[in-house]
Amino acid sequence: MKYFLIVLVIFSVGISGCVLNNSDSSDENVLNMAIFWLDNDVDPINGWNGWTLTRCGIGENLVQMDENMILRPSIADSYEIVDEYTTVFHIRDGVTFHNGNSVDATACKASIERALEKTDRFDVKFPVESITADGQNLIIKTSEPSGTLLNKLADTVFIIVDVSEADEEDFKYKPICTGTFKIEEFNADKGMVLSKHKGHWLGNTNVDVVNVKYIQDASARAMALQAKEIDLATQLSKHELELFEDNEDFIVQKGPNLRVFLLRLNFEKPYMKELAFRQALSYGMDKETYAFKLVDGTPAKGPINELLSFGYKGEDYYQYNPRKANELLDELGYLDTDGDGVRECNGKNIVLEYISRTNHGADANNIGIAMQQQYKEIGIGMKVSQMENYADLASSGNFDMLWERWTPAPTGDCQYFIESGYITNAAGNYGKYSNATLDAINSELNSTLNKNDRDALGLKATELVMEDVASLFIYYQEGNIVTSKKVEGVERFISEVYYVDDRVRLVDA
């Protein structure tokens, strides 16, 4: 091995010695950051591509969510909800696009209309009666009461872009936005080079250039940080994070983010119709162990992280308690009459089909295997499968538990997860869950505009799906962001939709 290393070192020195001269001699302040995901283009109307724009400080919306998921004005410096159909935004004076064009209500109108027409994100569309531009005032009227209008406009799909340039060939790679940085180079395989947008309406940052490096592998990101190739990285694993936590050269910010991992239950199965059965399933799994030992996450009590205003903040309704689970199953009459260790329903062994998709990764499978072992204690059999034809099984209903990952409140509003996944006949409601009270809450949310009232309804819905065990909520993903000491002004956003904005500064610059 030593011989090999000597050969390698000689070889490496030979190759690198003549070419490695990477000292940055320029006077520009350069921030190097890593991102773990980059799609083939960054046009915000395509899927979730706009996240790259907001994460790197390139794109801005009329209104945005801050690090604590509180709505704040951005390109619009104020807004007024006139009635349940009408909202008036005042566009901030002095905002310019990256190409120098000024941003007024007409430009914002064109951008929003383009997004509504062309986006593939059905969940953020809203019914438009009219959009009117009047100087710096933008008036949006919806044809139905739309309590989530502000939240939807905060979604990255509605990043304000200069539509007059949208037909250009490279617009999808270099969209003209309004953020602190503008894209100079885009390469879907490598990342982006950004320069400071000198005409930004805030103009606080002292960073001139941002090298955004696309590094998929978490270990490689950690090593790039250690080697001081980058100053900012996110989504490191627990073990990699430990390298930086007690290191005075780095700042680590971490905590649960919005993403929740859950098991959708199939309500067409006879036993799943019984609340006591679903409660027993919930009592029978040790979420704390799965979250802390298997996936480095936070055990989930419900669909919404308690950091959000409509997240449930009390004790978990169904903490791990196999004795209680057994009692409930006994009371239901699901007994093991043939002594094979598995309870029966209508004379058949209860063996649950646990399905995850291949690209859900090892975590989904490992949790399934852990559950399989624990469910033996309560006399429930389980087959754990990870497969490619997940979508077919989901549609056909040929499952008992379906592993899903959700960002239930991407724009800080409660209605998305209810409407997309739990109301009767929702597009994502593969388990055919139906609850008239939840449907009524969703209808009420459509016409409820006040934030506090919406939050109260969201909390009510959250508690309802928890109490009713509409799904088994497993864990919240742990988010983290690591910066070198030379970087200031970086906050960890719960949503993880933003990494850097106008506040980012280089300390010794």
Add this chain to the structure above:
Amino acid sequence: MTFAITFIAPSDPAEMMYFSRDVVPTKEMIEQAREEMGLNDPLLIQYGRWLTGIARGDLGYSYSLRTNVSEILPQKIEKTVYLACFSIVILFVVSFALGVIAAMCKNRVIDHIIKILSMLSISIPSFWLGLILMYYFVVQLQLFKITDSDHASSIVLPALTLAIPLIGRYTMQIRAEVLDELGCNYVLGARTRGIKEFRIIWSHVIPNTLINIITLFGMTIAFLLGGTAIVEVIFSWPGLGSMALDAINQRDYVLLQAYVLLMAFIYVGMNFIVDVITQLIDPRVNIFGGCKHNE
């Protein structure tokens, strides 16, 4: 055959396209996507359309990457060819040197050391080796950069990661071939005529050994050109392997079929090149059939 297999594979590509992007599609969105992707047509019509496109040089449109496949492939091939060629040079030079040394020093300490190192290199998983190389050469010694794939030196670590596990295998193969040749009568004859050992090895043994080894190397080049997804992900090296993996995950059949077609060309092409080289090295071999007789 590939077309038929992808056609009968489970999951709807239109649905998978949305799922892979974490978009929950409506039935209308799926139907529209199916229409645009031509998935509602029967297999034969889809296949005919694909063949016609190929004949015109149109490889189709990748729905996952939202661009023409003919624009994507050249970018990926360039990176993969660069990496494969560099790896094969390392592999060829190191394994030949070690194989010949081991054969010449049969059953001596150096031979045993080379055998042990070869076994070790065969046993090392690529992803682990990649991370270890990265840790020592990037973090500790700071000789290379992870993030600068345009830099000339950025090829070294991924190429070593690909080459090292293969070096052990080839070293043992070359050692065995050289030992076979050393046992031949012509070597004994050369020695009795007082020809120096180095000249015997260099001028006679190695050329004879090459004939068998070249075929093996040809197939290895084809394997490396197929892309090695793990190395590509670890080193952020955007090549064919990770592209194919993404295409499978996202059911991008158009991209996948173009990849399979390309791989078929590469394997057939490499086989042909190997045959030509073999004939150049050994005139007794005739790739067009028949045999030449030494007079």
